[in-house]
Amino acid sequence: MKAAYLVVSLLAFASVHVLASDPSPLQDFCVALNESATRGVFVNGKFCKDPMTVTSEDFFFPGFDKPGDTSESPGFFEKSADVNNFPGLNTLGVSLVRYDYAPKSLNPLHTHPRASEVILVVEGTLLVGFVASDQNGNKFFPHVLNKGDLFIFPMGLIHFQLNIGDGNALAFSSFSSQNPGENLIAHAVFGSNPPISPEVLAKTFQVDQKIIDLLEKQFQH
Template sequence: MKGTHLPIATLAIFAFATFFVSASDPSPLQDFCVAINSGLPGVFVNGKFCRDPKLVTAKDFFFSGLQIPRPTANPVGSTVTPANVEQIPGLNTLGISLARIDYAPNGGLNPPHTHPRASEVLVVLEGTLYVGFVTSNPDNKLISKVLNQGDVFVFPVGLIHFQFNIGPVNAVALAALSSQNPGVITIANAVFGANPPINPDVLRKAFQVDEKLVQYLQKQFWYNNS
């Protein structure tokens, strides 16, 4: 019996290994693919055309500005400064990006949001932040912590997460993301600021609230901090 089970187990392990290898992003087959915008029809590499390698320069891999404090006098009290493939064309196909987040004192908030294509590693450069993420159904467990200067926290890909400045001074954080273009879905903006609006009956039943409250929320200005 043992002899008959061994080949089946081996094949199963091989099948799972093959699946996971094929399901991951392929390794680049060239040194780089510096992104360029083109109006011509064609096949993109990760959504971008590639510049001729002979025309690539250092500026294609360079971005300056993450050292500059950003204003936070807005409805949510935070500003995100991205450094992804849109700002650094040389990031195309490399699967990484950065962002600086500035938070106003006493309540500056990077609202609950998700990155559909990236996990995030956040390091606090200045100030004190209360951060957290919520696990998926059915538990919806909140995993949160207060971070101080130099602390690091991880937000897994696709999960709703936030950062909130609980200190009396400005806070600054740097985020590293595992995608050249991680994307962001801010929950309140997407649900109540959808264009065209989501049918209020859908939201009333989903949130178990009065329709007037839904209509009120849909009429608000939902600020985009990035």
């Protein structure tokens, strides 16, 4: 029953996902080759495999039925199928992620700079939300999602997911890019390489520099 629900869920994503951000392809497909190191730079994509050597295996990605390990902190696990590990997605403008959440675990504040995201809850209950830009008054849009619910995170906006149920939760997200990217807010601000000046951060957040020093210790590697 659960497997059947997963199939229906993924088919629903195919019909719901109409947002697009990547350029439209000019050929049927362009299975990616990782040859940039030997053939120079590339822009907005990857080199293409000879289409005459492409097989159905290039468009196959297994394992989305298997739960991720949420036993260690922070109790959240994501499995991505994007152009970096699924070459058949190259130039097609879509990607998918499986999210597994332990009870009370959090997918922390982050952005996807190159994609809008549609999330579908398969099991459990999530509190989700995103924050609009200052153009829209930094308005916060929260919502509680239950099994079968969809929610959209617009491209580039800060958002999160929190498992507020007593059990595990499972969700799948579809992205309008083959390579949506992910920018974790706390890691980007307090764990940048090289570090952002503590004076800049202290003035930005209007707190004592000792607090900034403590936060940077948490996120610097």
